[in-house]
Amino acid sequence: xxxxxxxxxxxxxxxxxxxxxxxxxxxxxxxxxxxxxxxxxxxxxxxxxxxxxxxxxxxxxxxxxxxxxxxxxxxxxxxxxxxxxxxxxxxxxxxxxxxxxxxxxxxxxxxxxxxxxxxxxxxxxxxxxxxxxxxxxxxxxxxxxxxxxxxxxxxxxxxxxxxxxxxxxxxxxxxxxxxxxxxxxxxx
Amino acid sequence: xxxxxxxxxxxxxxxxxxxxxxxxxxxxxxxxxxxxxxxxxxxxxxxxxxxxxxxxxxxxxxxxxxxxxxxxxxxxxxxxxxxxxxxxxxxxxxxxxxxxxxxxxxxxxxxxxxxxxxxxxxxxxxxxxxxxxxxxxxxxxxxxxxxxxxxxxxxxxxxxxxxxxxxxxxxxxxxxxxxxxxxxxxxxxxxxxxxxxxxxxxxxxxxxxxxxxxxxxxxxxxxxxxxxxxxxxxxxxxxxxxxxxxxxxxxxxxxxxxxxxxxxxxxxxxxxxxxxxxxxxxxxxxxxxxxxxxxx
Numbered sequence: 001x002x003x004x005x006x007x008x009x010x011x012x013x014x015x016x017x018x019x020x021x022x023x024x025x026x027x028x029x030x031x032x033x034x035x036x037x038x039x040x041x042x043x044x045x046x047x048x049x050x051x052x053x054x055x056x057x058x059x060x061x062x063x064x065x066x067x068x069x070x071x072x073x074x075x076x077x078x079x080x081x082x083x084x085x086x087x088x089x090x091x092x093x094x095x096x097x098x099x100x101x102x103x104x105x106x107x108x109x110x111x112x113x114x115x116x117x118x119x120x121x122x123x124x125x126x127x128x129x130x131x132x133x134x135x136x137x138x139x140x141x142x143x144x145x146x147x148x149x150x151x152x153x154x155x156x157x158x159x160x161x162x163x164x165x166x167x168x169x170x171x172x173x174x175x176x177x178x179x180x181x182x183x184x185x186x187x188x
Numbered sequence: 189x190x191x192x193x194x195x196x197x198x199x200x201x202x203x204x205x206x207x208x209x210x211x212x213x214x215x216x217x218x219x220x221x222x223x224x225x226x227x228x229x230x231x232x233x234x235x236x237x238x239x240x241x242x243x244x245x246x247x248x249x250x251x252x253x254x255x256x257x258x259x260x261x262x263x264x265x266x267x268x269x270x271x272x273x274x275x276x277x278x279x280x281x282x283x284x285x286x287x288x289x290x291x292x293x294x295x296x297x298x299x300x301x302x303x304x305x306x307x308x309x310x311x312x313x314x315x316x317x318x319x320x321x322x323x324x325x326x327x328x329x330x331x332x333x334x335x336x337x338x339x340x341x342x343x344x345x346x347x348x349x350x351x352x353x354x355x356x357x358x359x360x361x362x363x364x365x366x367x368x369x370x371x372x373x374x375x376x377x378x379x380x381x382x383x384x385x386x387x388x389x390x391x392x393x394x395x396x397x398x399x400x401x402x403x404x405x406x407x408x409x410x411x412x413x414x415x416x417x418x419x420x421x422x423x424x425x426x427x428x429x430x431x432x433x434x435x436x437x438x439x440x441x442x443x444x445x446x447x448x449x450x451x452x453x454x455x456x457x458x459x460x461x462x463x464x465x466x467x468x469x470x471x472x473x474x475x476x477x478x479x480x481x482x483x484x
Contacts, residue, residue: 016265019264019265020261020264023260023261023264027252027257027260028249028250028251029244029247029249031251032247032248033244048252048260049260053267056264056268071238071241071242071244072241074241075244077244078241078244082209123246123248123249125245126244130243130246144209144210145208145243148210149210150210150211150212150213151212152212169204169205169210170201172204173204173207173208174204176239176243177236180242
């Protein structure tokens with residue numbers, strides 16, 4: 001089974017079969033991120049499609065030395081989902097879907113099983129690192145990353161001074177960076 | 189040198205927000221400009237962007253329904269097949285979106301490996317660098333233009349607010365001037381009102397006979413009961429004419445104004461009664477204030 005970097009090389013050469021395999025491997029995670037940001041299922045399918053389409057069109061922009069493939073992919077997914085969310089601006093008027101985030105990936109295909117092993121480990125590390133942050137810093141990261149609010153908007157939403165929000169963003173990101181590094185080293 | 193260091197420190201403090209893409213627009217121009225010339229900050233930004241991306245992993249993967257997954261898959265493969273086919277005029281299909289990363293703003297270092305593009309066989313490094321510079325300049329210009337637009341808009345709003353304030357003060361001043369004339373003019377008759385029930389209560393009616401304006405001023409007026417109000421009456425031989433209702437302020441002072449034409453000799457007295465909140469067509473209670481017109 002080809003790894004992600006190999007699949008991307010095939011994508012760069014226009015290999016549609018590799019594109020299908022890449023989609024099969026990562027669509028659950030892209031779907032989850034889009035669902036987490038949009039919180040409504042209506043637009044998620046379009047975001048998933050646009051995310052993978054951007055991968056196909058911009059494969060050459062992926063920098064092998066900089067990020068893992070899935071990190072690049074999820075960055076695109078987040079950006080597309082936030083873009084759609086900003087356009088729609090319906091979130092605050094609509095309740096959350098009750099079952100969001102509760103559906104677990106069912107193992108089955110070879111590519112999904114491979115994705116499960118790696119992403120499960122990454123998920124474990126991310127959750128452990130987040131758990132070590134103070135609640136107010138976690139909340140700021142949530143608003144920033146999944147709701148796409150600027151620092152001023154977070155200050156407005158939370159009623160906290162802008163300076164406090166900026167300090168929390170800085171502190172949270174630096175702690176997260178440090179903890180992720182340590183947790184990844186420990187996992188090796 | 190100090191300026192560069194300050195810019196570096198300011199940019200450094202904004203990198204976390206920039207990595208999360210939550211830096212306020214007004215703060216972006218300075219940071220982006222600094223990043224163009226600071227490899228250290230670019231590396232830190234890349235590390236922070238990788239950190240931010242890890243937040244996505246905290247979300248539990250969610251499988252799409254089979255039909256949904258297959259539908260999107262089929263759509264993507266169809267688009268990919270069409271994308272590979274040459275277009276009738278030989279042009280390539282435009283890209284859907286820019287990559288959501290600040291990496292595209294800066295030239296790649298030689299150590300960074302990128303994948304060849306299926307539609308860009310002749311691309312060279314200097315073209316990429318030039319494109320990046322153009323992108324950077326465009327981004328900075330865009331931010332600057334937006335900032336200037338915001339500044340002008342804010343100044344415009346302030347000017348509008350100032351004009352509104354000046355207009356409001358002018359109206360208020362004209363109103364005060366009219367009041368002074370209605371109280372002190374040569375054609376103003378003054379009627380003193382007294383109370384039999386509240387010793388400290390006193391009032392005066394200023395009747396500007398040239399303008400038919402009535403100005404009633406009272407002091408130490410007790411607060412009226414819930415559902416009640418005070419009503420002012422112009423008493424003539426034939427009728428009692430309502431000049432409106434009023435309520436005292438917290439300090440017990442009250443002022444009421446009315447415009448009503450009345451022959452000089454017609455007014456016998458001015459009175460105030462306690463009435464239901466909506467007022468009455470005719471007095472329904474004994475007056476708490478009465479003033480006889482002694483100028484008839």
